[in-house]
Amino acid sequence: MNAPRTEAFQKFLRAAAVFGGLEGRSLRSVLSRLEVLRFGKGKAVFSEGELGRRMYIVYRGEVEVQGHAEDGDQVPIVRLGPGECFGEMALVELQPRSATVVTKKPTVLYSLSNLDLYSLFQQDHFAYVIVLQNICRLLSRRLRKADARICGFLAKEARKARPRARAPRARA
């Protein structure tokens, strides 16, 4: 099923970071390529290791991105709600999915495939460049947050490894 072409839906899309800056024909170009997907609560949208070819925008509901720990346990990484997107790495490089995404509520998603993006590249170059710039910004923002988080973990480990501070010596 394709995405609705209502004013309200166009407004939602323009507010989503990945489609910001798209107007008029370019917005309609992207809109006409979106596919709607509905999931009940607790369903996997995709699983780590699968070959990904689609990115998703949350329209309603909530999903959890889960990583894979060494012992096989799923570790929750982040939760995403309306307007947020995930799986965009699959549009940029053909690699297996690096995480599992599971719905935490009944969820409606809109999806764009790498073939859609390629047809955009050929047929509406302007829209393609805007979406690519937005994906770049999105990845950059996520990397910034991820680096800050890693830094926090590293600092915590360094604190533990460091010997306790000595009491200051009394001056003579």
Place this chain on the structure above:
Amino acid sequence: MNAPRTEAFQKFLRAAAVFGGLEGRSLRSVLSRLEVLRFGKGKAVFSEGELGRRMYIVYRGEVEVQGHAEDGDQVPIVRLGPGECFGEMALVELQPRSATVVTKKPTVLYSLSNLDLYSLFQQDHFAYVIVLQNICRLLSRRLRKADARICGFLAKEARKARPRARAPRARA
């Protein structure tokens, strides 16, 4: 000082992930915009919090990307050598630098500014799209690694928080 236009240097550039896929005129377009910078050992290329407008490719030497822990200490995040680039987030979003980068050896860097990228967008759109696609791929790859690292830290914390596994009960 500008970048050399030798065959060897062009070969180096084509092998760098951020310039992969550039050939002929497009490669020369990018090359003509690069600026060379030389640093002694132990010098800061940029510091966390500064407004960044340039990305850098390591030509010779080595740099260390350092984050900032809550207690003010610098925490090493990653080391980068020849062919690798850093600071590319500044070409994508105007934000303060999220990390400090310090040279660990005498280092030669080539640099491209956001104004260079914008002039590429205007004058050599093909080269612009290739560089943007490469930056996207680079960010995606880094985010993938960062997520895996976060996952490792989270799993370690979960293991510590979990009560020790009980010995299996003897069956009746």
